[in-house]
Amino acid sequence: MINQQLLDYIYIQKQSGISDTTVKQTLLANGWAPTDVDGAFASLTTQGATPDSRVAVPTATMSYADANVTVQKMGKFRASWRLFKQSLALLQQDKG
Numbered sequence: 001m002i003n004q005q006l007l008d009y010i011y012i013q014k015q016s017g018i019s020d021t022t023v024k025q026t027l028l029a030n031g032w033a034p035t036d037v038d039g040a041f042a043s044l045t046t047q048g049a050t051p052d053s054r055v056a057v058p059t060a061t062m063s064y065a066d067a068n069v070t071v072q073k074m075g076k077f078r079a080s081w082r083l084f085k086q087s088l089a090l091l092q093q094d095k096g
Contacts, residue, residue: 006040
């Protein structure tokens with residue numbers, strides 16, 4: 001099963017104009033398994049991902065253990081930045 005956080009990260013990086021090679025190198029350098037990274041790229045390519053199909057899942061729905069693993073793999077700064085962006089997106093969706 002492909003990790004949703006991995007898919008979201010790749011999608012966001014690609015939307016930011018970062019090359020696939022750079023994204024792959026960054027993920028591999030941060031401890032992601034090559035098979036997981038290749039599988040996620042293949043999944044995004046075959047699905048023809050659109051912004052609607054790659055909506056980030058708020059981290060509040062993650063278990064503590066899952067969040068810990070994600071932080072370790074992504075790094076504290078990157079995880080904090082992602083949480084910040086997800087919080088802003090959530091606030092924009094619920095303006096009430």
